[in-house]
Amino acid sequence: MKNITKFVISDIMRNRIILFYLLMLCLFSWSIFSLEDNTSKGIMSLLNIVLLTVPLVSIIFSNIYMYNSAEFIELLVSQPVKRSTIWKSIFIGLSVALMAAFFIGIGIPVLFFVPGLTGATFIVTGMLITAIFVSIAMLCSILMRDKARGIGLSIILWLFLSLIYDGLVLFFMFQYADYPIEKPMAILTALNPVDLARIHVLLQVDTEALMGYTGAIFKKMFGTGPGMMVSLALMVVWVAGPFYLSLRLFDKKDL
Amino acid sequence: MVEILILFSVSAIGRTIHVGPGKEFKNIRPALLEARDGDTLYVQHGLYKEGNIVINKKVVMIGIELPVIDGDKRYEVVSIKSDQVIFKGFQVQNSGFATLNDPGGIKVYDAANVQILENVLENNFFGIYIQYGKHITVKNNRIKAYGVEEQQIGNGIHCWKSDSLQIIGNHVQGHRDGIYFEFVTHSIIWRNISKYNIRYGLHFMFSNDDAYVNNFFDGNGAGVAVMYTKNVIMYGNTFKNSTGDAAYGILLKEISDAEIRGNKFINNTSALFLEGANRMLIHKNVITGNGWGLKIQANCMDNTITENNFTANTFDVSTNGTLVLNKFFRNYWDKYEGYDLDKDGTGDIAYHPLSIYSVIIENNPIAMLLYRSFMVTLLERTEKLIPSITPEAFVDNKPMIKPYIL
Amino acid sequence: MIHLNNISKSFGKTQALKNVSLQLDAAKCVGLIGPNACGKTTIIKTILSMVVPDSGEILVNGTKITGDVRYKASIGYMPQIGRYPDNMTVSQVISMIRDIRGYEGKEDTELYEEFGVNKFCDKKMRTLSGGTTQKVSATIAFLFDPPVLILDEPTAGLDPVSSGIFRDKIVREREKGKLILITSHLLSELDDLLTDVVFMQEAEVLFYKSVEELYTETGEERVSKAVGKLLKLKMR
Numbered sequence: 001m002k003n004i005t006k007f008v009i010s011d012i013m014r015n016r017i018i019l020f021y022l023l024m025l026c027l028f029s030w031s032i033f034s035l036e037d038n039t040s041k042g043i044m045s046l047l048n049i050v051l052l053t054v055p056l057v058s059i060i061f062s063n064i065y066m067y068n069s070a071e072f073i074e075l076l077v078s079q080p081v082k083r084s085t086i087w088k089s090i091f092i093g094l095s096v097a098l099m100a101a102f103f104i105g106i107g108i109p110v111l112f113f114v115p116g117l118t119g120a121t122f123i124v125t126g127m128l129i130t131a132i133f134v135s136i137a138m139l140c141s142i143l144m145r146d147k148a149r150g151i152g153l154s155i156i157l158w159l160f161l162s163l164i165y166d167g168l169v170l171f172f173m174f175q176y177a178d179y180p181i182e183k184p185m186a187i188l189t190a191l192n193p194v195d196l197a198r199i200h201v202l203l204q205v206d207t208e209a210l211m212g213y214t215g216a217i218f219k220k221m222f223g224t225g226p227g228m229m230v231s232l233a234l235m236v237v238w239v240a241g242p243f244y245l246s247l248r249l250f251d252k253k254d255l
Numbered sequence: 256m257v258e259i260l261i262l263f264s265v266s267a268i269g270r271t272i273h274v275g276p277g278k279e280f281k282n283i284r285p286a287l288l289e290a291r292d293g294d295t296l297y298v299q300h301g302l303y304k305e306g307n308i309v310i311n312k313k314v315v316m317i318g319i320e321l322p323v324i325d326g327d328k329r330y331e332v333v334s335i336k337s338d339q340v341i342f343k344g345f346q347v348q349n350s351g352f353a354t355l356n357d358p359g360g361i362k363v364y365d366a367a368n369v370q371i372l373e374n375v376l377e378n379n380f381f382g383i384y385i386q387y388g389k390h391i392t393v394k395n396n397r398i399k400a401y402g403v404e405e406q407q408i409g410n411g412i413h414c415w416k417s418d419s420l421q422i423i424g425n426h427v428q429g430h431r432d433g434i435y436f437e438f439v440t441h442s443i444i445w446r447n448i449s450k451y452n453i454r455y456g457l458h459f460m461f462s463n464d465d466a467y468v469n470n471f472f473d474g475n476g477a478g479v480a481v482m483y484t485k486n487v488i489m490y491g492n493t494f495k496n497s498t499g500d501a502a503y504g505i506l507l508k509e510i511s512d513a514e515i516r517g518n519k520f521i522n523n524t525s526a527l528f529l530e531g532a533n534r535m536l537i538h539k540n541v542i543t544g545n546g547w548g549l550k551i552q553a554n555c556m557d558n559t560i561t562e563n564n565f566t567a568n569t570f571d572v573s574t575n576g577t578l579v580l581n582k583f584f585r586n587y588w589d590k591y592e593g594y595d596l597d598k599d600g601t602g603d604i605a606y607h608p609l610s611i612y613s614v615i616i617e618n619n620p621i622a623m624l625l626y627r628s629f630m631v632t633l634l635e636r637t638e639k640l641i642p643s644i645t646p647e648a649f650v651d652n653k654p655m656i657k658p659y660i661l
Numbered sequence: 662m663i664h665l666n667n668i669s670k671s672f673g674k675t676q677a678l679k680n681v682s683l684q685l686d687a688a689k690c691v692g693l694i695g696p697n698a699c700g701k702t703t704i705i706k707t708i709l710s711m712v713v714p715d716s717g718e719i720l721v722n723g724t725k726i727t728g729d730v731r732y733k734a735s736i737g738y739m740p741q742i743g744r745y746p747d748n749m750t751v752s753q754v755i756s757m758i759r760d761i762r763g764y765e766g767k768e769d770t771e772l773y774e775e776f777g778v779n780k781f782c783d784k785k786m787r788t789l790s791g792g793t794t795q796k797v798s799a800t801i802a803f804l805f806d807p808p809v810l811i812l813d814e815p816t817a818g819l820d821p822v823s824s825g826i827f828r829d830k831i832v833r834e835r836e837k838g839k840l841i842l843i844t845s846h847l848l849s850e851l852d853d854l855l856t857d858v859v860f861m862q863e864a865e866v867l868f869y870k871s872v873e874e875l876y877t878e879t880g881e882e883r884v885s886k887a888v889g890k891l892l893k894l895k896m897r
Contacts, residue, residue: 003760007749014748038589040544040567048632071744078709078740079761080733166630170622177619185621198628206546206569206626254672255711 001085004076008093012065018101021057025105028053033113040205043114043122046106047201050126051194054102055133055162059154062094062137067147074255087250091138091243095131102126118204125197128235132193133158135243142249165192193238196231203228268293269315275299275322283308283324290314298322298345311336318344321375326350331358332379335369343372350379357409359384360398363391371396381409382430388417393425400429402453410435411452414442422447432458433475440464447471455480456497467492478503478523487513495521503528504545510535517661520545526568529555538562541661547573547613556580564658565589569626570613572649579648583608587655595656606654609645611638662687662809662840668707668717677703678714679864687808690831690841692851694888695861701844702741704861705811708842709738721809734762737807741814743798747787751778751797754786755804764805771833772800775826791818799827803834810834810841816850828854848885855884860892867895 012018028049036042069090076086107123114122137154144150169188173181189195272286272294273279280286284305286296292313300320307330310316314337323346326332332347347360360379363369365387374396376382382398385391393412402408411427413435414420420442426449427433433449436442436459448471449456456472457479459465466488472479478497481487487510494504504523507513511533519541520526526545527537535558542548548568549560553576560581565571566589585601586608593602612635616622625631638645663685670678678700685691693701706712708719710726710733718725721732745754773779776796781789789797795818802810810831816824831854835841845851858875860867868891872884879894881887 003757007746007753007757010753011746011748038567041589044627048627048629052629069746071740071742072746074711074740075743075745075758076761077711078733078736078738079758080730081761082730163629166625166628170625170630173619173622173625182621185624189624195624195628199624202627252713254713255706 001089004081004086004089005093005096008090009097012093012097013100017061018097021061021098022101022105024053025102026109029106029109033109039114040118043110043118043201044205046110047122047198047205050106051129051198052162054126054129055194056158058098058130058133059137059140059158060151061098062134063141063151063154064147065094066090066138066141067150070255077255083251084247087138087247091134094134094138098130098134099127102130118201121204122201125200125235128232128239129193129197131239132235132242135239135241135246139242139246139249142246142253161192161194166195169195190231190234193235196235196238200228200231200235270294272296273299275301275319287312287314306330307334308332309334309336310340310342313337313339315341316343316345317341318346318374321346323348326358326360326379328352331356331362333361335361335363335366335371338367338369340366341370341372342374343370344374346375346377347379348377350381352380352407357381357384357413359409359413362386363388367391370394375399379409381413382411382427383413384409385412385414385417385420388414388420390419391417392421392423394421394423396425398425398427398430402429402431405431405453408453410458411449414439418442421445427452429453432456433472435459436462436465438462442466443468444470448473450474452476456494457481459484463487466490471495472497472504477501478505480506480508481510481513482506482508484509485511485513489513489515489518491517493519493521494523494526495519497523498546499524506530507532507535514538515540519543520548525550527551529558531555533557535559536561539659539661540564541566542571543567546570550574551581552576553578558582561585562659563587564661565608566658570610570616572608572610573613573617574609574646574649575614575617577646579646583649583651585653585655586651587658588651589658591654593654600656601653602656605650605652607639607642607645607647607650609649610635611645614645662722663708663842664720665704665707666718666720668704668714668719670703670707670712670714676864677712678707680717681864681866682717683859683866683869685840685842687840688835688838689856690835690843690854691857691859692848692855692884693842693844693859693861694846694848694851695867697846699861700864701861702813705738705813705842705844708811709733709736734764734805735807736809736811737802737805739795739798739802739810739812739815741817742791743794745786745794745797747785749786750783751786751789752782754797755782755801758801759804762805766806769803769806772796772803772826772830775830776800776823792820792823795819796823803830808839810839812841812843814845815843816845816847824850848888849883852884858884858888860888 029046032042032046077083106126110119110122136157140150140154144153173185272290274283274286274296275298278299282305283298283303290296290312295315298318300322302323302325304325304327324332326349328349329351332350350360351358359381360376361371362384367389370392371383372394376398378400383393398411400408408431410432411430411434412422416438418440420439422434422444424446428451430452431454433452433456439462442465444467446469450473452475454476456475460482462484464486469491471493473495475497479494497504502524504520504526506528509531513535515537517539522544525547526542527549529551532555537560540563542563543566545568548565548571550573553574558581560583562585564587571588588606588608591602591606593604596603612631665681665683668678668681695701703712707714726732778800819827831841855872857871859869875887879887879890881890
């Protein structure tokens with residue numbers, strides 16, 4: 001497992017797109033932090049960008065990587081290694097490589113400009129989001145044999161989770177504003193990993209506002225120690241769930 | 256000044272009585288019984304459990320090395336029922352806990368020219384309680400209680416129907432309200448620290464012509480509430496860390512003709528909440544790191560908000576209506592993205608401090624869940640460019656380019 | 662060495678293998694031949710458990726292959742089109758496979774040397790031509806001296822010289838007692854190599870004969886011709 005992971009990582013690290021991704025993230029973070037003297041505002045602008053680009057790049061890159069590695073995976077399967085080992089190794093390799101790019105591009109500037117809990121939460125959340133979308137990408141690649149379809153599916157999923165979902169929730173909220181919708185709203189947002197990530201960072205940056213009217217429900221759902229653990233756990237489920245499903249499918253897949 | 260002179264002249268002609276182990280009086284009560292107006296009682300270090308101690312003579316009581324007067328959780332500890340009493344340097348603790356007659360650590364009944372100085376009050380129902388007081392000084396006392404529920408604890412410094420009070424340099428913690436004023440006029444509250452009280456750090460109602468200067472409020476359950484009052488001056492106070500549902504840095508309800516200047520509002524859920532507030536001048540304040548900088552309800556009018564720094568707030572301003580009867584100008588808003596081509600220090604395009612999403616949240620608090628999502632950001636940006644829902648008149652026409660040095 | 666018992670496999674509606682049973686023994690060079698889409702590659706893939714059969718069982722050295730991947734250490738596989746991670750160099754690929762297999766015996770570097778792999782071992786995989794990639798695949802298949810070799814269209818991209826080297830290597834390995842399974846559609850390439858022929862058609866094994874049997878039955882001296890003649894005979 002270690003060997004394959006190592007090879008996958010070194011293979012991806014040599015990929016020009018990952019370098020480009022890293023530079024792009026660097027550009028975002030340094031330009032935002034150097035233009036903005038208010039770092040807490042800067043980190044929120046950065047969050048907006050991160051929540052759009054990181055899932056997009058993670059899912060598309062991983063998806064293309066999976067399709068391009070089809071023969072390589074075949075080669076590995078012909079060797080005496082377990083399929084699950086191969087799949088896990090690729091997942092870890094992809095996640096680690098993309099997380100590393102995220103950490104160098106965003107994490108280091110964030111630690112530099114916003115040290116402390118807020119910065120740390122931001123980085124952890126960004127990394128979890130990376131892993132989540134790698135996991136979803138791998139599931140897409142196994143669901144769709146055809147590369148174009150697989151990439152199409154991942155773009156649709158990204159669009160849905162990053163943009164459309166919030167629109168729908170907003171719409172739902174306006175429609176049922178007269179009813180007690182706190183719980184359903186909270187559950188709906190907790191179901192989307194992008195929203196979870198956003199709220200996670202929000203809890204650190206907009207603490208005061210979040211303690212307001214919505215305080216009670218926020219505390220229950222995400223805020224306090226156990227709530228925070230719940231939302232972290234939910235994100236981990238978003239990593240593990242699609243990955244586990246794809247692992248099961250890969251175990252039975254005909255290559 | 257006048258009353259201090261009077262007191263000094265009175266004590267000058269009085270006797271000196273010593274209380275304590277090995278002294279002429281073992282206990283305070285017999286000593287008080289013996290004392291006459293103008294006497295000075297020196298109470299030695301020790302524990303005095305004598306039920307309710309009533310001071311009904313014009314005496315000076317001075318504690319040496321902080322003698323402890325204990326109410327045994329049954330009695331009101333010290334009752335001052337005479338004018339011109341000085342009560343200094345005692346630890347007053349464990350008053351009775353009852354909601355019927357409001358027992359206090361030190362309670363002043365219908366008296367004038369009383370001074371309560373440098374005492375420590377521990378675990379009392381009410382700390383210092385003043386009713387029908389006049390020219391009372393409460394200075395440098397440390398008042399601490401361990402209240403958990405609002406109904407089961409009284410206020411730290413409670414003043415009712417009084418006039419010309421000086422509340423200075425006290426430290427109040429763990430009571431229901433740190434400092435409570437009701438029908439108190441012509442008084443000053445200066446350099447007090449009020450923190451971690453269950454409800455308000457400072458709570459006052461129907462108390463006109465008072466000044467609040469350089470006080471420090473931190474972590475109080477609901478912040479500071481100022482209600483049904485006029486002619487109030489609030490200078491240089493700090494309002495910090497009031498977070499939670501219905502928690503405010505300062506809540507201003509039915510207030511008129513007040514000046515709020517040079518205060519700092521830091522990390523509150525809502526820094527200033529104005530409801531039915533009229534003719535207020537809010538200027539030179541620092542409003543930073545709050546959920547809402549200024550919540551101004553539509554029933555407020557003729558208020559002037561100028562030369563404040565609004566920085567790092569989630570929302571700077573929020574309102575619940577479309578009517579705008581208040582003036583905003585020359586404030587610094589860190590969210591302002593305009594430019595200053597004519598170099599006059601103010602932005603060339605007006606700033607609309609009201610965010611559409613803060614209005615939405617006003618109506619649907621749960622919408623906060625979606626805040627800063629892409630959709631909402633898009634919505635806010637569009638609204639900022641072309642205001643359609645938020646009132647056009649809600650505007651700062653001269654937003655500052657640089658923050659004030661405050 | 663390798664037993665296939667009643668293997669069936671279908672991909673959706675298309676039946677890829679119908680009750681295929683085969684017994685492949687050591688010291689043989691078996692040619693797996695047949696028209697396109699007859700199930701040749703599927704058989705190879707089931708042996709390597711790249712394709713999971715719907716029914717039937719496969720035994721390698723007497724043990725069932727399901728659930729245990731260690732048997733693959735005894736197989737050297739050369740795929741039809743070898744695709745490797747683009748950015749890795751040839752020597753990195755080789756050392757990766759070496760790490761994965763954890764082979765501890767003496768490595769068989771004959772092909773490595775004869776193909777002159779060291780001349781291009783620092784090149785990245787994506788810069789290699791199809792033929793060179795095939796050389797890498799072949800080198801890897803033989804490198805760990807496995808008792809079974811499965812070669813899927815091995816000579817397709819090779820130049821005549823390399824092809825010759827490769828054929829000689831196959832013969833040598835067969836003589837060492839190894840089992841070699843080759844698929845090819847160019848039968849002429851397999852002359853002189855094969856000891857047995859498996860002919861597949863429409864997902865079934867049409868016949869499995871030794872080359873001698875084939876020659877005596879048909880009176881031909883070349884595999885390609887013999888197979889053609891036998892097929893004609895069968896058609897009648």
